[in-house]
Amino acid sequence: MGFAAGYGKTNVDLLFENMPRLPEEGEEIFTDRFSLCIGGGVPGTMITLGRLGIECKTVTELSDDMFSRFAMDEFRKAGVEPVNVFHGDKVAVNITAAAITKNDRTFWSYGNTEDSAKAEEIYSALKGAKAVAMHESYTEVYRRLKEEGTTVILDTGFIEGMSLESFKERLLVADYYLPNRKEAMIITGETDPKKAAEVLSEYLDTAIVKLDKDGCLIYDKKSYTYVKSIDEFVHVDSTGAGDAFFAGFMFGIMIGEPVERCVLFGNITGGKCVTAVGCTTAYVTREELYALAEKYKDNIIYNY
Numbered sequence: 001m002g003f004a005a006g007y008g009k010t011n012v013d014l015l016f017e018n019m020p021r022l023p024e025e026g027e028e029i030f031t032d033r034f035s036l037c038i039g040g041g042v043p044g045t046m047i048t049l050g051r052l053g054i055e056c057k058t059v060t061e062l063s064d065d066m067f068s069r070f071a072m073d074e075f076r077k078a079g080v081e082p083v084n085v086f087h088g089d090k091v092a093v094n095i096t097a098a099a100i101t102k103n104d105r106t107f108w109s110y111g112n113t114e115d116s117a118k119a120e121e122i123y124s125a126l127k128g129a130k131a132v133a134m135h136e137s138y139t140e141v142y143r144r145l146k147e148e149g150t151t152v153i154l155d156t157g158f159i160e161g162m163s164l165e166s167f168k169e170r171l172l173v174a175d176y177y178l179p180n181r182k183e184a185m186i187i188t189g190e191t192d193p194k195k196a197a198e199v200l201s202e203y204l205d206t207a208i209v210k211l212d213k214d215g216c217l218i219y220d221k222k223s224y225t226y227v228k229s230i231d232e233f234v235h236v237d238s239t240g241a242g243d244a245f246f247a248g249f250m251f252g253i254m255i256g257e258p259v260e261r262c263v264l265f266g267n268i269t270g271g272k273c274v275t276a277v278g279c280t281t282a283y284v285t286r287e288e289l290y291a292l293a294e295k296y297k298d299n300i301i302y303n304y
Contacts, residue, residue, distance in 0.1 A: 004049055004254055005057040005126045006133030007085075007117070008042030012067045014097040017277055022099055022106050029099075037278040038074050039096060040243050042133045044279045048247035048269060050078035053286045054254050059125040061086035061117060067093050074280075083125045085117035100277060126150075131253045133246065134174055143173050151175045151253055155246050162187050164199070171203035176259075178246060178266075180210040193217050194224060206259050210245065215299070216263045226304035227263045230296055233271040240279025245270030248289070260300045261293070268292045 017033035038044050046058040058075055062068040062084045071093055075082040086092040096109040115137065123141045126132050131151040134142050136159070142152045154174035156162075164171075164187055171177060177200065181193050188199040193209045197219035200207040207219045213235070218225040248269030252262030268289055276282035284292065 001055070001254060002130030003055040003057060003128070004046070004131050004133075004250055005059060005129040006042035006046060007059040007122045007126065007135050007138070008133070009112070009115075010043045010058075010060045010062065010068075010071045010093045011039030011041050011279075012071055012093050012095050013037050013039040013278060014095070015278055016097070016099045019099050019101045021101055022104060035278060035281065036070065038071060038280045039094070040240050040279045042135070042243075043071070043075070043080075044240060045133055045243045045246045045250070046080045047074060047078040047280050048244050048273075048283055049250055049254075050075075050080040051283050051285065052247070052251050052269075052289060053079070054251060056080040057083055057125065057129070059083045059085055059117075059122055061088075061092040061112070061115075063088070063090070063092040065091045065093075067091065067095055085121050085125065087117070131250055133250070134170065136170070139169055139173055142170075146173060146175070153178065153246070153250060153253070155179075155242065156183075157242065158183055158186075164188060168203070171200070174204065176206065176208060176249075176253075177204060178208055178210060178242075178249065180212060180242065184209045194219070197224070208259075208263065210242070216267060217304070218260060218263060220259075223302070224304040225260050226301045227260060227267055228296075228299040228301070229267050230271040230292065230299070233275050235274050237277045238274050239277070241270045241273050243279060244273035244283070251289070260302075264293055264296065264300055265289060267299070268296070 015035045019031045023029045043058045046056045050056045099106045134154040136156045146152045153176045155178040184196040188196040190196040197207040209217045215229040216227045245266035248265035249262045252265045
């Protein structure tokens with residue numbers, strides 16, 4: 001089967017749930033619900049994928065602080081091999097503390113926004129992967145990998161000022177791009193997801209547009225396929241849903257499934273993610289994923 005891999009910053013989230021209210025300046029408020037988890041981004045995607053039994057590498061930046069050590073433990077518990085490419089002397093991971101009430105939330109974040117990794121060491125760590133998650137930078141690395149037979153999958157999330165012009169080079173390298181409805185329409189300038197998919201198909205053999213809670217649209221230059229979301233999942237927190245979808249989609253690619261099944265897997269892993277607070281808190285096992293995919297096989301609607 002080979003291994004899956006990706007490069008990206010590690011995010012660690014401290015979640016103070018069920019807060020009675022948000023504290024005012026100078027106040028201290030207690031809650032009885034706290035959790036610590038890996039946040040969004042490629043490392044979170046690799047954790048979800050590793051839990052599905054896929055051999056994974058997460059190429060990331062870690063140091064010797066307590067949060068980096070926590071992240072290393074989380075990667076290894078999920079069966080993910082962490083490859084550290086950090087060059088520096090400060091805390092390498094991004095850290096967010098979230099105070100979550102019934103109606104609102106407040107975040108405090110530390111961000112190590114600079115990439116200290118070198119393109120050649122990222123390439124060396126990713127080389128040989130069957131599929132990789134594409135970072136928004138280092139496009140030449142992914143072009144080399146694609147030429148060597150690696151499947152390259154892009155999911156950048158929202159970026160200020162995103163456009164076809166700014167994304168063109170990445171789209172021409174990627175085998176698949178996984179934008180949500182808002183991102184696809186901003187990039188293409190279209191107001192309809194189908195039209196946005198048609199524009200993206202000028203750069204990709206198969207265009208995919210996630211429709212958030214409404215499922216996912218696929219366009220293969222000839223016809224549309226619609227994959228409905230999973231009704232049984234009860235929404236609690238949307239954080240990390242896109243990264244979890246990515247993991248399910250990549251799982252399908254790794255085991256050689258057709259794209260509509262990959263999307264169904266993504267709807268399952270993304271849908272499960274939103275049933276709990278935190279990016280990597282709620283997940284399915286491989287056995288549960290297969291069972292749900294069989295249960296919801298009719299969610300795939302061809303010639304939509």
